[in-house]
Amino acid sequence: MENETSAVDGQAENIPEIIVPKASLPAFDHLLEDVTSKKTQHERNDPSHANLLRRRLAPPAIVPTIDGLGFTTARAKRERSISYTLFTARSRTRKLSCAAHESLFKTQRIEDSRRYRRAESQASCIMAGARVKAFAILCMVALCLHMADAQVRGLRVNYYQRSCPRAEQIIRTAVQNGFNSDPTIPAGLIRMLFHDCFVRGCDASVLLDNADSEKLGAPNANSLRGFEVLDAAKSALEAACPGVVSCADVIAYAARDAMEVAGTVKVPNWLGGRKDGSTSVSAETLTELPAPFSNFTTLQRAFERKGLNQADLVILSGAHTIGIARCGIILQRIYNFKGTGQADPAINPAYVQTLRNLCPSNAPGKQINMEMLTPTKIDANYFNDVQAGRGLFESDNALRTTPIGRSLVSVYRVPQVFNAAFVASMRKMASIGVLTGSNGKIRTKCNIA
Numbered sequence: 511m512e513n514e515t516s517a518v519d520g521q522a523e524n525i526p527e528i529i530v531p532k533a534s535l536p537a538f539d540h541l542l543e544d545v546t547s548k549k550t551q552h553e554r555n556d557p558s559h560a561n562l563l564r565r566r567l568a569p570p571a572i573v574p575t576i577d578g579l580g581f582t583t584a585r586a587k588r589e590r591s592i593s594y595t596l597f598t599a600r601s602r603t604r605k606l607s608c609a610a611h612e613s614l615f616k617t618q619r620i621e622d623s624r625r626y627r628r629a630e631s632q633a634s635c636i637m638a639g640a641r642v643k644a645f646a647i648l649c650m651v652a653l654c655l656h657m658a659d660a661q662v663r664g665l666r667v668n669y670y671q672r673s674c675p676r677a678e679q680i681i682r683t684a685v686q687n688g689f690n691s692d693p694t695i696p697a698g699l700i701r702m703l704f705h706d707c708f709v710r711g712c713d714a715s716v717l718l719d720n721a722d723s724e725k726l727g728a729p730n731a732n733s734l735r736g737f738e739v740l741d742a743a744k745s746a747l748e749a750a751c752p753g754v755v756s757c758a759d760v761i762a763y764a765a766r767d768a769m770e771v772a773g774t775v776k777v778p779n780w781l782g783g784r785k786d787g788s789t790s791v792s793a794e795t796l797t798e799l800p801a802p803f804s805n806f807t808t809l810q811r812a813f814e815r816k817g818l819n820q821a822d823l824v825i826l827s828g829a830h831t832i833g834i835a836r837c838g839i840i841l842q843r844i845y846n847f848k849g850t851g852q853a854d855p856a857i858n859p860a861y862v863q864t865l866r867n868l869c870p871s872n873a874p875g876k877q878i879n880m881e882m883l884t885p886t887k888i889d890a891n892y893f894n895d896v897q898a899g900r901g902l903f904e905s906d907n908a909l910r911t912t913p914i915g916r917s918l919v920s921v922y923r924v925p926q927v928f929n930a931a932f933v934a935s936m937r938k939m940a941s942i943g944v945l946t947g948s949n950g951k952i953r954t955k956c957n958i959a
């Protein structure tokens with residue numbers, strides 16, 4: 511793995527190795543069920559539909575569902591979700607060519623046009639072990655784009671179109687202004703969404719002030735940033751449409767805008783309609799947000815509890831492609847890992863030296879860029895770093911400590927794959943535990959319950 515040539519530019523000859531343990535490749539019929547479960551009545555009565563798919567997807571051994579890998583698609587309303595199909599290039603019997611799949615999906619699309627027009631489908635993601643041509647990765651990603659349904663009751667696109675038509679624009683202006691005065695602010699806003707949604711769902715509990723609020727929790731205190739941008743947005747919203755736009759939506763839209771401002775992708779069809787909660791407890795930040803010292807299993811469980819899978823974990827960790835961290839979090843890791851007096855052996859030695867230069871042992875409060883090459887740009891560089899042992903935290907490095915994690919890290923180094931997957935998982939995260947309808951409220955001031 512260490513000797514791989516980067517396939518990021520899509521031209522490299524040496525291809526990243528995609529290894530998935532056979533044991534984790536689930537049954538073919540599961541995929542077939544996924545694909546056919548949304549059949550129309552007519553199609554349900556027509557067994558040839560299933561047979562057609564069954565023939566096309568054969569042989570079973572190479573068409574696993576990716577449930578176990580965390581690749582099963584979310585259903586996202588009127589949204590494109592992406593799934594990845596990577597195929598072994600070695601064994602003929604275990605290989606389907608890009609062209610074959612293109613024709614499969616095209617044909618399927620025609621046959622199922624009514625279903626697709628209803629914007630409801632699922633994609634399946636397949637990873638199989640072998641060397642994969644970089645162009646095939648991109649090709650498969652393009653082929654596997656599917657319309658899907660988020661099915662989060664109460665959330666919808668253009669939620670404020672009638673009640674506050676300028677709402678999204680107002681939030682965008684606040685984010686753009688924040689970015690203009692501090693190009694690192696998108697990082698704070700994206701992390702704000704993560705810290706809000708993982709604690710009590712995306713209910714803006716992270717913005718509440720009380721004697722024991724989330725803001726005071728260890729992961730947040732003196733660390734979370736972007737409050738002033740959210741306040742500016744909320745003030746402007748209250749002036750334009752009093753009592754209409756929730757603080758939870760302000761956080762979610764601001765994170766969306768932050769992605770666009772700092773990234774290279776458009777994020778269409780972002781959902782609105784979240785309501786605000788009234789409770790905020792500092793201790794919950796410690797139980798719900800994973801620590802930077804976590805291993806893969808701990809991270810996986812923390813994400814699973816929120817309905818996010820391993821693929822979400824890995825791609826969302828890619829948010830560490832932007833933003834800043836305090837040296838205090840890594841001092842032990844680079845100077846005295848587990849009391850050894852040495853750096854964590856998992857860190858690339860050259861990177862240890864870089865980090866020591868940036869973070870003297872007596873400067874815990876100093877801030878450094880989380881990703882050194884393009885610290886204000888959301889891109890796939892983080893995954894090149896992780897693969898090369900340059901993950902800043904143990905939790906970043908943990909992503910390459912399991913076969914599936916390593917495969918995902920390798921796949922997400924491809925910019926197009928990274929972009930689409932990051933957006934898709936951010937959408938998922940922005941829907942965790944939302945309060946909708948009469949289950950929540952609209953706070954007039956985001957810091958007051």
Ligand code: HEM
Nearest residue numbers: 697698701704733735800801802826829833834835836905
């Ligand atoms: C997987 C588990 C994660 C851990 C253990 C973790 C931990 C951390 C830590 C310790 C920091 C530095 C904070 C500081 O020094 O004050 C940080 C920064 C950051 N994290 Fe994470 N994080 C995780 C996942 C995520 C996710 C899912 C996102 C968003 C999708 C995210 C976005 C960010 C961003 C953007 C920053 C930079 C913040 C800034 O510049 O203000 N992190 N993270």
